[in-house]
Amino acid sequence: MPSVTVLYNDGTVSHETFSVTKEALPNPKRVFVIPDPADKLVQIREIIAALQAGNIPLLFDGAMKSGDEKGRVLAQCNPDHYDELEDAAALFYTSGTSGNSIAVVKTRRELSSETEVHAEWMKEERFEQCLVTVPFFHIYGFLFGLSLPNALNLPIVTKEHFLPNEILDLCAKKPTLCITNPVFIRAMLRYNEKISLAETLFISSSGPLESHEAERFEAKYSTRLIQLFGSTETGGIALRQGGDLIWKPLCGVEISSDQGVLAVTSPFVSRSIFDNVFRPLPSLFRTTDIIEMMPDGFKIIGRAAELVKIGGKRLSIVEIERFIESMEGIDEALGTVEYHSNTLRGEVLTLSLVGDRDKINTTTLKKALHDYFGGIHIESKILMVEAIAKTALGKKIRAQLFTDVTHFPGKAHKVAGTDVPTTP
Structure with a gap:
């Protein structure tokens, strides 16, 4: 060398x-x-x-x-x-x-x-x-x-x-x-x-x-x-x-x-x-x-590990994130899917977003998701976060993509993908 x-x-x-x-x-x-x-x-x-x-x-x-x-x-x-x-x-x-x-x-x-x-x-x-x-x-x-x-x-x-x-x-x-x-x-x-x-x-x-x-x-x-x-x-x-x-x-x-x-x-x-x-x-x-x-x-x-089934249709969580990141005011997005087996709600998509809160309209965002993915009803929750945890190569750290839960304990002051709190 x-x-x-x-x-x-x-x-x-x-x-x-x-x-x-x-x-x-x-x-x-x-x-x-x-x-x-x-x-x-x-x-x-x-x-x-x-x-x-x-x-x-x-x-x-x-x-x-x-x-x-x-x-x-x-x-x-x-x-x-x-x-x-x-x-x-x-x-x-x-x-x-x-x-x-x-x-x-x-x-x-x-x-x-x-x-x-x-x-x-x-x-x-x-x-x-x-x-x-x-x-x-x-x-x-x-x-x-x-x-x-x-x-x-x-x-x-x-x-x-x-x-x-x-x-x-x-x-x-x-x-x-x-x-x-x-x-x-x-x-x-x-x-x-x-x-x-x-x-x-x-x-x-x-x-x-x-x-x-x-x-x-x-x-x-x-x-x-x-x-x-x-x-x-x-x-x-x-x-x-x-x-x-x-x-x-x-x-x-x-x-x-x-x-x-x-x-x-x-x-x-x-x-x-x-x-x-x-x-x-x-x-x-x-x-x-x-x-x-x-x-x-x-x-x-x-990637099979990044494909989820929502409303009976197989979707790429990465494609969802890239679509969301193309919208005004959103710098980064991290998606996870919860399956509520004890309720009638079925799948819930949680989007952790980094961006300008004043430019993000959750109603508009959810409608855009609905239209982009062929009219599928996607039950979703939006969390604003300070940052999304990444590896040194820039990959988002996904602790778990699909979970079976009855309640999602995410908080807006957390770094998406980790349990490490940040300063609000």
Whole structure:
């Protein structure tokens, strides 16, 4: 790895060059390592040191409390006691949409084989830096923010906390591979100044952008945007560029439809996960994504874990949230559905909203929901909240999507998705 430059919020800059070996050094007694999350440069240094020593870094998002707790418990164990860790390189904690964190075991072969595939399709590119706006403890940030720049011999530039204009300014200085996510793409779309970034390639993951958002972004900045689809368990599955609707599988990845649900076979799929005990994963990994197969790939219809049935119709909670967020005065929305089994009310959609209270009319909002979703009567409650809890990658934290209750104890001063109160 040529170098890593970290820009700090106080204006200081740290620069360090790392030496990376292809294979781990012999280590007769491996240990678990939790890299320091407080400083990106320190975290990178500790991740690389662990990998080189043959130790196993435990990588998790501090915003996901269950992952933090489980990681620290596992860190007290001896990895030599587990046969499943014989060739493990790192454990990545992920919660997916369930809220229950699990540790996904990744081997050196799985990580390096995916890195080689991405390096191959980028081999004609001529970048001078890799700008990383995502955390390194996530599989996406690890692969694209550390492993891929190392394979491409690119200096890494990152920052503790980015603003949209800072990303644009850094990309405008030289040909850049920018590793980012939908949150930053949408934020940059709102930025008024028009800058040509024809020599920059943006990679986005952690959630799909709408087709029109990707098209607008490419047109606004005269640039290219490629989205990556995958998960911690599967690794990368497919790519799509700009406003394309079809996801095209990566080299070596075989996809199929198992009763409408995406199934994957690839050299990147993990062989085991840890959730109090180690459990093997099948070589044909069945995801929770509902798809439509196409001649050269697939379209994603929705994620099974984010689909709810209201009024007898299956709806995507994500689609509901995006529709609500398009309305005036609403910045963010988080939806949950309650099923009142002891009453005649049936399903109740609770929407926790962040925005301008003076511009939000609940009657208008409910009518818009009714009209948009084909006249379905959606019993709904509206809560105004200060913030919606998110992971470091910008994903909304969903503690539970569908509950069977007789009373919803939500309060407007709570942070949606967590039990942590905020200042009213």
